Amino acid sequence: EDKVVQSPLSLVVHEGDTVTLNCSYEVTNFRSLLWYKQEKKAPTFLFMLTSSGIEKKSGRLSSILDKKELFSILNITATQTGDSAIYLCAVRDNNDMRFGAGTRLTVKP
Amino acid sequence: KAGVTQTPRYLIKTRGQQVTLSCSPISGHRSVSWYQQTPGQGLQFLFEYFSETQRNKGNFPGRFSGRQFSNSRSEMNVSTLELGDSALYLCASSLRQNLQSNEQFFGPGTRLTVL
Numbered sequence: 001e002d003k004v005v006q007s008p009l010s011l012v013v014h015e016g017d018t019v020t021l022n023c024s025y026e027v028t029n030f031r032s033l034l035w036y037k038q039e040k041k042a043p044t045f046l047f048m049l050t051s052s053g054i055e056k057k058s059g060r061l062s063s064i065l066d067k068k069e070l071f072s073i074l075n076i077t078a079t080q081t082g083d084s085a086i087y088l089c090a091v092r093d094n095n096d097m098r099f100g101a102g103t104r105l106t107v108k109p
Numbered sequence: 110k111a112g113v114t115q116t117p118r119y120l121i122k123t124r125g126q127q128v129t130l131s132c133s134p135i136s137g138h139r140s141v142s143w144y145q146q147t148p149g150q151g152l153q154f155l156f157e158y159f160s161e162t163q164r165n166k167g168n169f170p171g172r173f174s175g176r177q178f179s180n181s182r183s184e185m186n187v188s189t190l191e192l193g194d195s196a197l198y199l200c201a202s203s204l205r206q207n208l209q210s211n212e213q214f215f216g217p218g219t220r221l222t223v224l
Contacts, residue, residue: 042199042215043152088152095165097142097154 002027004091006100014108017079021103023089024071033065033072036088038102043088046074079107111136113202113216121222127188130219134181134202140164141183142213143175146197155198158183159206187221195223 036043047056049065065072086102143155154167158177175185203213
């Protein structure tokens, strides 16, 4: 059965720390992997990854995909309290899209 | 540029009724995707429309349907509502089909409560 597993489920860090969030998947006919940030409202799109080994970067956030080992990581450097959110990973196949349960990140001042 | 809008924002229905939710994408965006979010199941993909055609579909029963109009606005319909359909329904728009799109934007959602 297709699945997307995120770890850790919850993480508490202090401002300035670097965090790495993990997303592993088992999906037939993989097409892309997406990362989202969700605060109190609707998700915000972060990255879409389709190719292994190519890092996508946006400010302090970066992500990379390993299609051989079937996982992706999302890195956040120099964390700020505004990074506190649930980070969701989703994987698309030819037709469907499956989300992980998310990682709840709390950044303390 | 206006963002994705969804109407209504809140809705209360009773079991057995049907409901229609509306989503207006960002101007110029042709792809609209729908998602259901519940505390128990998390975020789940419903379907995606592009150029008035359903392109992708998640694992939901036939009670959940949708359509897209020529102006890219989309509606989602749920018939014979069940208690478990209570959820936040989100739509997202992107320029192209999500399989090729590199960015999508979410609306604020419609919170549906089924009594």
